[in-house]
Structures are given as structure tokens and as C-alpha cells.
Amino acid sequence: MPAEASAPTGDGTQAQAGPGAAAAPGRRERVREATLREIKDNARRRLAAEGPPGVSLRAIARDMGMTAPGLYRYFSGLDDLLNAVRADLFHELSAAVAGAAGPLPADDTDGRILASLRAFRSWALAHRAEFSLLFATPAPQDAPDPRVLEAGREFAASFFSLFDRLLAEGRIPLPADEEIGPELRDRLDAFAAKTGFTIDNASYGALRVLMSCWVRLYGLVSMEVAEHMTPIMGDMEPLFEAELQDILSPAGVEYRASHRP
Amino acid sequence: MPAEASAPTGDGTQAQAGPGAAAAPGRRERVREATLREIKDNARRRLAAEGPPGVSLRAIARDMGMTAPGLYRYFSGLDDLLNAVRADLFHELSAAVAGAAGPLPADDTDGRILASLRAFRSWALAHRAEFSLLFATPAPQDAPDPRVLEAGREFAASFFSLFDRLLAEGRIPLPADEEIGPELRDRLDAFAAKTGFTIDNASYGALRVLMSCWVRLYGLVSMEVAEHMTPIMGDMEPLFEAELQDILSPAGVEYRASHRP
DNA sequence: AGTTTTAGTGAACGGCGTAAAGCTTACGGT
DNA sequence: ACCGTAAGCTTTACGCCGTTCACTAAAACT
Structure with a gap:
């Protein structure tokens, strides 16, 4: 039950409504870019707070509410x-x-x-x-x-x-x-x-x-x-x-x- | 079957022959000092070879033929x-x-x-x-x-x-x-x-x-x-x-x- | 002799990076 | 409209790490 259910135009399959207002970069890539930023932002937070050794994939993932291996979709390590x-x-x-x-x-x-x-x-x-x-x-x-x-x-x-x-x-x-x-x-x-x-x-x-x-x-x-x-x-x-x-x-x-x- | 078996004087308990030639600092402290050196030397070896992150208690202990917790007798961490x-x-x-x-x-x-x-x-x-x-x-x-x-x-x-x-x-x-x-x-x-x-x-x-x-x-x-x-x-x-x-x-x-x- | 201190082990806990396999969901082509 | 496929993510697992605790064996002291 996501919040998107209250969208004006849509119900049923939002696959139809989605690509209509598509900007150049494509929706998929936008959220990917956002996640990428979030990861780096969290890395920096820990970096500033605890220095280089405080930056760990597991901790970052934890902060973001996901698991460490998921980050491998964004960085090779x-x-x-x-x-x-x-x-x-x-x-x-x-x-x-x-x-x-x-x-x-x-x-x-x-x-x-x-x-x-x-x-x-x-x-x-x-x-x-x-x-x-x-x-x-x-x-x-x-x-x-x-x-x-x-x-x-x-x-x-x-x-x-x-x-x-x-x-x-x-x-x-x-x-x-x-x-x-x-x-x-x-x-x-x-x-x-x-x-x-x-x-x-x-x-x-x-x-x-x-x-x-x-x-x-x-x-x-x-x-x-x-x-x-x-x-x-x-x-x-x-x-x-x-x-x-x-x-x-x-x-x-x-x-x-x-x-x- | 160690090579020491061919030693001239000894067999039986060598505990008797040992403490005879005790020097001032006390035998016990000497071996402790030696172990301490060995730990630090091994730490330096790894430091030079792999940089600061390569220095780990477990690795050092392994190199010395002992286990990591043993090192806590010499360093608090x-x-x-x-x-x-x-x-x-x-x-x-x-x-x-x-x-x-x-x-x-x-x-x-x-x-x-x-x-x-x-x-x-x-x-x-x-x-x-x-x-x-x-x-x-x-x-x-x-x-x-x-x-x-x-x-x-x-x-x-x-x-x-x-x-x-x-x-x-x-x-x-x-x-x-x-x-x-x-x-x-x-x-x-x-x-x-x-x-x-x-x-x-x-x-x-x-x-x-x-x-x-x-x-x-x-x-x-x-x-x-x-x-x-x-x-x-x-x-x-x-x-x-x-x-x-x-x-x-x-x-x-x-x-x-x-x-x- | 027995008692106490010391050096060291083994098992265990939690945290780490990372690889492999599996599950869901959204996208793209037809 | 449907279906194959790929992306995003989780679960599980392996091996490394520091560190703690309970324990044993040997040395030192008395």
C-alpha cells in the first residue's frame, strides 16, 4: 500500500501513467542516482564523524535501512x-x-x-x-x-x-x-x-x-x-x-x- | 624428534640445569622482554609490507605460532x-x-x-x-x-x-x-x-x-x-x-x- | 609441599568485506 | 497485453578481524 495510490491520474498499473511525463534521464535512472547520492552522503557522514576507518558498507547500509550486499549494485566494493x-x-x-x-x-x-x-x-x-x-x-x-x-x-x-x-x-x-x-x-x-x-x-x-x-x-x-x-x-x-x-x-x-x- | 636430542650434557629433566646461570634481571623477565620484542618486530614487518591496515593481532600471533588472545598478556589491545x-x-x-x-x-x-x-x-x-x-x-x-x-x-x-x-x-x-x-x-x-x-x-x-x-x-x-x-x-x-x-x-x-x- | 602468579589456549560474540543464490518488482520489446 | 529479462535487494555463508571469558599447564614463590 504505497502512497502513490493517491496519484491523480492513476490506478491499476501505473506502468502506463509513469512514462508519460518522462523527463530525459528516465525515472529509473533518477532513483538510482538518488540512491547513489544517499550512499555517498552516508559515507561522508561517517567519515566526518569517525574518520576513514568508520566508513563501512555494513554500517552505511544499516543507516539506509538495507543490507550491505545491496550496495554492490552501486559500487564494486x-x-x-x-x-x-x-x-x-x-x-x-x-x-x-x-x-x-x-x-x-x-x-x-x-x-x-x-x-x-x-x-x-x-x-x-x-x-x-x-x-x-x-x-x-x-x-x-x-x-x-x-x-x-x-x-x-x-x-x-x-x-x-x-x-x-x-x-x-x-x-x-x-x-x-x-x-x-x-x-x-x-x-x-x-x-x-x-x-x-x-x-x-x-x-x-x-x-x-x-x-x-x-x-x-x-x-x-x-x-x-x-x-x-x-x-x-x-x-x-x-x-x-x-x-x-x-x-x-x-x-x-x-x-x-x-x-x- | 628435535635436534636438541643430541645435546652433550642433557637428558632427563632440564629444569634442574636451567636456573643455575641466572643473571640479574631474572630469567622470567628476559623471556618476556624477548617475546615483547618479537611481537613488535612482527608488527613492523607487516607494517612495512602491507601498511598500517595490515597490522592485526591475529596475523602477528599466527606468525609467532600462538593465538591472538595470548598477545593480551603483552599489550592491552x-x-x-x-x-x-x-x-x-x-x-x-x-x-x-x-x-x-x-x-x-x-x-x-x-x-x-x-x-x-x-x-x-x-x-x-x-x-x-x-x-x-x-x-x-x-x-x-x-x-x-x-x-x-x-x-x-x-x-x-x-x-x-x-x-x-x-x-x-x-x-x-x-x-x-x-x-x-x-x-x-x-x-x-x-x-x-x-x-x-x-x-x-x-x-x-x-x-x-x-x-x-x-x-x-x-x-x-x-x-x-x-x-x-x-x-x-x-x-x-x-x-x-x-x-x-x-x-x-x-x-x-x-x-x-x-x-x- | 602447596599456593599463587603467569603464559597461553579454546570457544564465543559481534563486526567487517564480499561472493553466491534466490526472490520481487519494474522495464522493454513484441 | 504479455512475457522475458534485468535491476534492486535480501538471505545465507565464508573467512577475517578485535576482544572477552573460562580454563589449563607450567613456572615462581613460600
């Missing part, structure tokens, strides 16, 4: 689900970083960069478990998932595009190419090749500065998320802001305090 | 075992860092620092799973173990002592205290208080530089261990060496290439 969540999280993180720059004027490059880097930190702190799922050291044997790799690339690109603008403005005091050793140049070539940069528009010096910025930001935020220093120095925000200043000055970005603490 | 391993690993890492500086002359501060930081990276790369166990983001709810905290402090101290020497030599071009904001000064005060530094011998500027160095080194090594960049830029050593140079120059350390690649 726990790893597959986790990878799907990872990909979603990368997209979300990218959006958070890009979104923070959105409200600022397009020509305020410095402001956009500052806002984006702060947004990265904020997202990480507001989603510790998610952050650690994204950036944790993978187990020795498990191969990376292509969806996650792609989403990671997109995330990286959302950072690089900020940098591109900076380069275009030509304000970065770049180290001369000759100061960079030949082995490192090789590696930066490889990096540029796989990320779409060309050495034409981004010199070795520029890539060098970019890497340096990213490493420092990543180290800082990772430490804060993992709370390695928190027990001995408390609130890390002052250190973050001070480092932000130091990180960005070699890239020619003028530091500004955040007006909304 | 899996977490307890993992924490013991963590503490051991911190000691080992500290020793590796300190040991790398050992062979160098005591007055070669720059050389000792370079060797120590390179040793940190080398250890991390040679023990990826162990490194990630030490520095992974903890699950939201689990409280830190005091033994691990203490060992972590010791590890930090092994780094700080290098820095102390640098300070004593007065070669660091320190930022003036006034350049450091009041909030950050508060945090650095807290940091100094809990680590044994005093603001007398280490100015705010010095602590600021120390933190900056550590954050950059940590970020760099973490990224390399997690292999975030490896797929797109291959061997990270050139970047590490270049960063090492940049990291240490604000601390007044003169970079030297490593003679043994």
Missing part, C-alpha cells in the same frame, strides 16, 4: 566507494578554493590568491577527516583510481590558474633559469609536460616558485589538520598568516590581512 | 601495540637523524644540519609505512598516547638541538621581534614554554625561522612519501635538494651538495 567519495571531495575542495576568489574583482590577483589559499586552509580544518582521506599516504599495494587522479588534476589546476595570472602580469621576481640545476630542470620539464604548462609561458624559475609555494602551504595545512603542533602551541592561525606572507612574497604577491577573521 | 611501535619508531627516527650528524666534526654545524635533514628524508623514504603511521592524521576520537607524545618530543628535541647550535653561533639573520605580530608572539611563547626554549636564548625571530624550516621540510618529505607528485614529476630528489638550499639559507646555513648521492 568499499574501495570503489571510497574512491568515488575522494573524487567528490576533490571537486568540492576545488570549488571551495575557486569560489573564495569569485566575489573579488578579476583584476585583484593578489586578493584572489590570498582568498584561495585561506579557503584551502579553512576547508581542510572544517573537514579534517575528508582532508586526510584525500591526502593520506596510500597503502603500498593499492593502485590509484583514475577518477581520483583526474579530480586531483582538476584541483591542482584550480591552483595553477591563479598562478598563471600572476605570471601573465609579470610581477614575479623569478630566479634565473641558470640558477636551477639540470636535474631539477628535467623534473620540471616532466612536471610541465604532464600539467599542461609549457616552458614558454612558464619558465623554470616560475615552476620552481610554484612548487615551493605549494610545498609550504601543504606542509602547513597538513600539520595543522594532523594537530602535530596544536598541543604545544595552540591556535595555529597566527603562524599560518605569517607563513602566508612569507610564502607569497617570493611570488610577488602583496600580503593583506584578512578583514574577516 | 591493538591500539596499545601500535602506540608502542610508534614510540619505538620515533626513537629510531631520532637516532637516524642524530646518527647522521655523528661522524661529522662537532664544529661543522652546517654540515651536521644538512646531514640530519637529509637523513630525515632518507629514513622517511626507506620506511614509508612507518613514517605515515607516525605522522598520519589521528582519528577524531582517539586520545594521544603519553609514550608516543614523549617520544615525539624527543624527536623534536633532536632537531631543535641542531638549531640551538646555530643560534649560539649567532649566524642567523633573524627577523626583528617587532616584525612578528602579537598573536604569533603569544603562540611562540606557548611553544617555547612547552619545549624548553626560553625567549632569552631564542628570540621570537629565531623560533619563527625554526618553525618555517620545519614546516617546509615536513611538507616536502610528506609529499614525497605520499607520492603526490611522483607520478607527474618522477624523482623528487632534485627538488628536495633545491628546497633544502632555500629552506636553510634564511637560517644562515651554507648549502653544500651531498657528496654521496
